[in-house]
Amino acid sequence: MEEKDLNCHNICxxxxxxxxxxxxxxxxxxxxxxxxxxxxxxxxxxxxVDGDPETSIVVKFISKKKDITRDELLQIAYKFNTSLVAMSGKA
Incomplete structure (x- = not known):
């Protein structure tokens, strides 16, 4: 699976x-x-944060940086996903 394929599943x-x-x-x-x-x-x-707690939660991150690249935006999403996994293990 290529990175671009991975991005399509839960990241926009x-x-x-x-x-x-x-x-x-x-x-x-x-x-x-x-x-x-x-x-x-x-x-x-x-x-x-929006959505239905029964089906799908949508979290939108809007950068405070004036200039941000696509890769930097993806890094925000990756950090969020990593935090989800890390915190789930602690819960």
């Missing part, structure tokens, strides 16, 4: 908005874990 980058959206399955990750993982990225991003 919008370079114009300087944002990245991550879809999270709440059956795998509890809502409080999703919130804690998002909170870790508040210093560099504005965060919007």
């Amino acid at each position: 980058v919008n370079e114009e908005e300087k944002s990245v959206v991550v879809r999270v399955n709440p059956k795998i990750y509890k809502v409080h874990i999703i919130m804690r993982a998002a909170e870790e990225l508040m210093e560099d991003s504005h965060i919007v």
Whole structure:
């Protein structure tokens, strides 16, 4: 599987908005874990959380940086996903 294929599953980058959206399955990750993982990225991003806790949670990270690349936006999503996994193991 190539990186571009992986990105399509739960990550969507919008370079114009300087944002990245991550879809999270709440059956795998509890809502409080999703919130804690998002909170870790508040210093560099504005965060919007929406969705249905029964089907899909959508977390949108809007960069506070004036200039940000697609790769940097993807790094935000990857850090968030990594935090989800790490925090799930501690819960």
